[in-house]
Structure formats: structure tokens, C-alpha cells
Amino acid sequence: MKEIKSVLFILLLLFSFVSSANRKDNRPNILFAISDDQSFAHTSFAGCKFVNTPAFDMVASEGVYFSNCIAGSPGCAPSRSSIVTGRHHWQNEQSGQHASSWMKKHIPFVDLLEANGYATGRTGKGVDPFQYARSVDDSLWRSTNAAGIEHSHIVYRKGTPGDERTANGISDINYFENFKYFLENVKGEKPFFFWYGAKEPHRGYEEDSWKRNNKNQDDIKKVPEFFPDNGIIRGDMLDYAVEIEWFDLHLQRMLQYLDEIGELENTIVVITADNGMPFPRAKANGYDYGIHVPMAIRFPKNFPGGRVVDDPVSFADLAPTILSITKTGSEGMLSMSGESMINILESKKQGIVDPSKKYVFSGRERHSSSRYENWGYPQRMIRSEDFLYIWNIKPERWPAGAPQRIKPGTEDELLPMYGIDEDGQHHSDWAFTDIDACPTKSYIVEHYDEPEIQPYFNLAVAKRAEVEFFDIKNDPYCLNNLAGNPEYSSIEQEMKDALMSELKKSGDPRVVGPDKEVFDSYIRYSPMREFPAPEK
Template sequence: MKTLLTIPFVFILIFLIGCSPEDSEVKKRPNILFAISDDQSFAHTSFEGSPFVSTPAFDRIAREGVYFRNCIAGSPGCAPSRSAIVTGRHHWQNEQSGQHAAPWLKKHVPFVDLLDANGYATGLTGKGVGPFRYARDENDSLWRATNAAGIAHSHIKYEPGTPGDERPADKISDINYFENFKYFMENVKGDKPFFFWYGGLEPHRAYEQDSWKRTDKNLSDVVVPGFFPDHDIVRGDMLDYAVEIEWFDLHLQRMLEYLEEIGELENTIVIVTADNGMPFPRAKANSYEYGVHVPFAVRFPENFPGGRVVDDVIGFSDLAPTILEITDTSSEGMLPITGKSILNILRSENEGAVDPSREYVFSGRERHSSSRYENWGYPQRAIRSQDYLLVWNMKPERWPAGAPQRIKPDTKDELLPLHGIDENGIHHSEWAYTDIDESPTKSYIIENMKEEKVSAYFGLAHNKRPEYELFDIKNDPYNLTNLAGDVRFEEIEREMKEALREELTKTDDPRVVGPDKEVFDSYIRYSPMREFPEPDDTLLEETLR
């Protein structure tokens, strides 16, 4: 009898001896650190080769992990782009929850909620999924109450004027991102795996002008995009932008070092990207390369073979299904996901073109800021392959950068000067073309719009555009030569138009399938509003001759 009783014990003992520490570690669920900067184009990391931006943290993730050469944001604006990330859907599928400064509806459940229900500790610091209006009280019963990226931990701040305030420029956010992440790890996470959203508010404007002069940066190092005039004002503006990118990267570096110190880095999937392109004319709020093409790298050496550069086109709607698959989390409770997981690419040992099924990726925009008559937007849809970009400007009669003339605040119909230029020749950014962020570059181009060396750049950023634009990305990275209508590219244009319309139809884009094709312009905007006159371009056309 005693011998029989010892048999189960022997089996248990053998089982326990056979389970090494390494085996239990393999079963440990991975953490995820998701780092997203605010307004950074793909070209502006030192890994990509930028000579005036230093990003050692991003470079490490890209060098030791997988660098995606063709990641396209969901939109060239922050709110719709971030909406695509957490829902796995194109922004035009998400009603108000895909539009700038509109309410976030409860039914658009983000993947973060499902991770939380699946045993993950979730949280964010800095900018989450926004700008959206979340529920203010019980009257907003259809609206979500908390940020779609998680519960915010942004209470640890820099104190201006104190020895601990290390910020290199006075327009940088006072949120101490790293210390808030550390607080989350030590006071919130507990013994759970974590998903943490690090949302830097940099390099979103405003910038402290000439903050770069307190660094070792030089104007001569700047690579000026081909859609800007090469002038010291522009170069200095780009260096101020670089200062803010490096601040975002510094806090990421500290997070990586901390995770390494506590032994969690190797069990943490680190994903680094940006929500859309640089806040300059013809970049942010435009579906061109410098508006939607963003940096993207993933590191997880245990499972994702590193040191690879991937050429496959991927989009922001692909991130939710990827993270759900990685964490073995069901998508039940979310609206149907449109994106496709990239886990097969991450686990592959190949580089270059890995997944032949990834022929195209899609993006688009609607209303960005309050910039036109009756709060109209500038609807665009875009399709991108590895080699070409096709942009559909759905309302080509509208001004792409916003109306060139605004009604003076606190008056009924008194107009401010055309182009926002006062009687002294000084440009006021809030007076015209307000889909472009206020900046020295914007003002320089507008104030000098009639000079021979500048006029073409003014047109690129502000003039009306044809309904379709097609660009050869490899040979025209700045998207300066429209190939739409060129017989040499007729077949490519036809195929891309068909693929774009097929995707928009399949995903029930109201702009294409209705029933209300103008619904996006009807959503209430919960941000400051501007008033504009009904479009009448006669006077403007005279001034541009």
C-alpha cells in the first residue's frame, strides 16, 4: 500500500525536476512598451541616415530588432491615425471615433481594453489616443469615459526654473515621461505582464525658436526636403524640430535602460513609431510621403530575429491584430478588425520583401483643424505600394491647406487680409491656411510667396490640387512630379485606383458608398473654432497672377 502511494509522488517529482527555470521563463507572457512620438517623418532618425537628428534609443530598437522601411500611418493627422492603431480599422470606419476633436464612442473598443481583461496591467503617459472628447458626465452616455490608450500616469512633472528641469527648450512638455513609466512599473504593474503606451508630445509644435543654438547642431547639417526653399529660417526650424525628437528619444532610452536594470527588457516587446509626419507645410495633414510615412521598429530578440530591414508595406490598422495575436488575446468585443497581423513577418528570418500578399497599404484624412467654410475638411484617400503612391483628393475644389482668408474673430463678416499677411507684410498664421501648423517655415514661404525662388514652394503647399496624384516614390521621394495621366504609368494608375476603390467599398467608406457622403463634415468639433466666408476664389485668383 505504501509503495502504491509513492508512485504519484515519484511522477510529480520527476515533473518538477524536468521543469527548469528556463522552461517557466518561456511561458512568461511578454510585456509590451509602445512608444509613439507626435509628428515625426520617417526620414528623421539617425538609423535612417539623418545627419542632424540623433536617436540612439530608436537606433538600438531598429538595429537589434526589425526595421520596417515602409510603415504608413493611418492618417496624416494625430486623432484619426491613433484611432486606427487601437481599433485595427481605417479611420473612415470609426465614425466620430476616427475624426479629429470629436467624441470617442463606447462601441469602438480599443485592443487595450482586451489586454486589460486578459491579465495585462495597462497604462499610458503623455499623449494617448487623441485629441478626442471623452465623456464629461452621465449625459455623455454613449461616449467612452477614459482614454482609449489606457489610464494616464502623467502626474510627475518638471518644475520650471528648478535644478531638476533639464528640458532643452521651453516649449517641451513638462511631463517627465520616464519617471511616470517608472511609477507605473513600481506602483501599478504588480506581478502582471504590462502594456504601456509612451506617447511623447514631441515633436508637436510649438517650438522654442532657435533652441538648437544651445546644442552642437549646425545649419549646414540639415537635409532640406525638396518641397521647401533652402533658407536658414527653414534649416533652423528643422533643427528645433530635431531637438524635440531627441527629447522623445532620450526618455525612451531611459525606459530601455531601466527595463534592462530590472531584468525585464528581454521579455519586453518594444515598438517605436510616430503618429504622422512632421508639422511643416506639405507634410503633416497631407497624404504625401512626409505626411504619412513614419519610422517603425520592433525589438524582441527571443522570438523576432533581429538585424533585419523589411520592405513590406504595413499600416496602422495592422497593429491591433498583431498585438492581440502576440498576447494570445481574443478580439471578441471589438468591432470587426480590418488590418492584418504582421506577426508572420516579425517571426521570419527573412528581410526585404517577406510577405508577398502585402501589395498595398491605405491611409486618408478628413477634417484636420477648423480651416474652411462651415468646418469643411479636405477629404483624401491614399494607396501606397513599395514603389508608388496614389492620392485621391476627393474635393479638389477646396483649398488643401485651409481657406486663404478668415472672418475676423468677434465680427460677423469682417475679413482678415488674404494669406494672413498684414499691411506691414507680416504673416499671421492663425489668419489663413490653418491646416498648416504655425511655424517660421510657413511664415517665410507665405511672406515671400511672390519671389521667384519661393513662389513654387508656396504653390506646392497651398494651391489647389488635381483629383488624382501619382508619385514614383523611389525616384521622387518628395512627391514633386505628378504622374497621373501620364501614358507611361497608365496601367499602374489604373490598378491602384481599382485597388483603392475596392478597399473603400469593402470597408464601407461613407465617401464612396454613402448613404451620407458628407457625414464627416457634419460631426461636431470639440475644439476652438474659426469662421470662414463662403468660398469665392475670384479675388484670390487675381492676387496669385
């Protein structure tokens, strides 16, 4: 009898062990979806009539929609750096600068999730563009992308029946199928963190792709007031909309698949964009259309949904929030400047949930190779619910890049001013190269001397005051600089003081040194252009 009891006890232990080993880890999954160059206004949830984003709309309506999400930078690399480190980009040295190197010491939260038992992966654009280690000689550089191991091998092939892409220029990566592959072949029984990094709506677009995508120029109720209003600009914006919808389509398929396999309700879905729309005076600018991006988060289990939150939130807040949600420690990461948004997400309130979170911050250094010796256009921004304060640290520089370039293959021969050739055609790569090549840019530059277009040209490329201050509620396009206006002096001073306090606290070299020009010294690993030295 004793022997039978011993055998039964051993079997019970074995059964308990096997059951425990096979028990599913029920910590929440995280699907992080980020589009490439999309301003806050361009979702159908936000009321945009020329774009249809059902996946974003579902997450925003069933979850928490953040009406004042501010990107870490108006450019992709520094902004994405801020997301994964929880730090302002100016704290991350070259690992916060466009097309420079990613150093090992800037550990992303993705690594910590993996160490804490999460399956991690990505598809599409990760934390880029950065130069990661090319060989053992790059011993201080990180060897893999800071967003995780890539799964982008399932692609569309042009001319085949399965190629459903709606425009030329859209990436060949089948984002959904790669996500599905990750879940079926990599995830196992672990909870997952997956980074869906669409390459859309980054330029370039197929011009007039909107014509075969059921778009109508009349659907654009209002062109942003920093553009002229004509068919060229409207068509360019509709081509942009086509690519936003492609990003949303694959997200919709991901959400549907998660629902089919019973994982949706245990998945925190975060949707945002890395910076604003790739148009003049938006992307690569500190104005609202450059740094204000869409964001919605859904997790019905813990985050009361159906809410619009007006608290300003920052990309630097995402890392501490995700670590908190997953009960993952931050040991190994450098100190974070962001703050967890858990209290906002778990609240049932709308509007302003946490009045103590009054300000968020953004910044810019280099974007493209656009000035003498690869100089950038340094900016620091502070944003409240109602106001935006911009410090243009080097106002003597051209904000959109130099207006004239040295001809490739020569030492000092200059290409035509503004990049306009003898036939009156603008060549985008010749001038103002911080603005992506596009029909909107070319139209404004080619018609710069026409009285009705000249104001838009100046808004896009002219030199700017050192301080710009805007009432966002009444001036969303940032056209009326209120800096120095006595009516707003107390608010302006308060925001200036808060910005300088944060820059000092976070050790911004532009303020505390020791080398205030260090950002211009970091090597750029993407293609370079040569420009003449600025006049003294």
C-alpha cells in the same frame, strides 16, 4: 502515520497553490512608444545627420526596421484611432475624426489586453485629441482615454535643479519617471502594456533652441525639396530635431531601466510616430512626408533581428498583431481591416517578406478648423513599396485651409488675404490653418510673390488635381505628378482599382454612402474659426 501523511499532503497542496499564485506570468510585455509628428527620414538609423536617436537605432538594428510604415492618417487623432481599433479611420465615424467624440462601441485593443490579465497604462499623449465623456449625460461616449489610464503626475518644474529640458515648449511630463512609477506601483506581477506617448516633436518649438543644443545648420545635408533652402528653414528643422531627441532620450532611459530589472528581453518594443513632420506639405497632407513614419520592433526571443523589411505595413495592422502576440481574442471589437504582421516579424527574411501584402491605405478628413462650416479636405491614399496614389475627393477646396478668415467678433469682416498684415507679417492663425504655425510657413507665405519662393508657396497651399500619382523611389518629395502619364497608366489603374475596392469593402461613406458628407457634420470640440462661404 496516516495523520502525518494527511498533514504532509495538505501542506504540499498549500505549497503548490501558493507557488502557483505567486508564479510570474511570463507572457511578453509591450512598450509602445509613439512620437507626435515625425517623418520617416528623421532618425539617425535612417541616415539623418542632424538628429541623434540612439534608442530608436538600437531597437531598429537589433530588431526589425520597417522602411515602409504608413500611418492611418497624416493627422494625429484619426491615425491613433486606427492604431487601437485596427480599422481605417473612415470606419470609425466621429471616433476617427480630429477633435470629435470617442464612442463606446469603438473598443481599443488595450481594453482586451487588460481583460486578458495585462496591466495597462500610459504617459503623455494618448489617443487624442478626442472628447471623452464629460458626465453621465454623455452616455454613448467612452469615459477614459482609449490608450489606457494616464500616469503623468511626475513633472519637471521650471527653475528647479531637476529641470533638464533642452528647450522651452517641451512638455513638463517626465515620461521616464512616470513609466518607472507604473512598473513599481501598478504593474504588480502581471505582464504590461504601456503606451509612451510623447508630446514631442509637436509644435510649438522654442525658436533657435538648436543653438544651445550642439546643432549645426551644415549637418542638414539636404532640405526637403518642397522647401526653399535658407537659414530660417534649416533652423526650424533643427528645432524639430531637438524635440525628436527628447522623445528618444526618455525612451532610452526606459529601455535601460527594463534591462536593469531583467525585463527588457521579455518586452516587445514598438516605436513609431503618429504622422509626419509639422511643416508645410508634410503633416495634414497625403504625401509621403505626411503619412510615411518610422517604425521598429524588437523582441529577440521570437523576432529575428538585424533586418530591414520593405513590405508596406499599416497602422491598422498593429492591433491584430498585438492581439495575436499576446494570445488575446478580439471579441468585443468591431471587425478589423488590418492584418497581423506576425508572419513578417517571425521570418528571417529581409526586403519583401510577404509579396501578397502589396498595398496599404491611409486617409484624411478634417484636421484643424480651416474652412467654411468646418469642412475638411477629404483624401484617400494607397501606397505600395514604390508608388503612392492620392484621391483628393474635393479638389475645389483649399488643401491647407482657406486663404482668408472672418475676423473674430464680427459677422463678415475679413482679415487680410493669406494672413499677411499691412506690415507684411504673416499671422498663422489667419490663413492656411491646416499648417501648424512655424517659421517655415511664415517665411513661405510672406515671400509668396517672389519668383524664387512662389513655387514653394504653391506646393504648400494651392489647389490640387483630383488624382495625384507618384513614383516614390525616384520622387520621394512627391513633386512630379504622374497621373495620366501613359508610361505608368497600368500601375495607376491597378492602384486606383485596389483603392476603390478597399473603400467599398470597408464601407467608406465617401464611396458607398448613404451620406457621403457625413464627416463634415461631426461636431468638433476644439476651438473653431469662421470662414467665408466659398465662391460658386
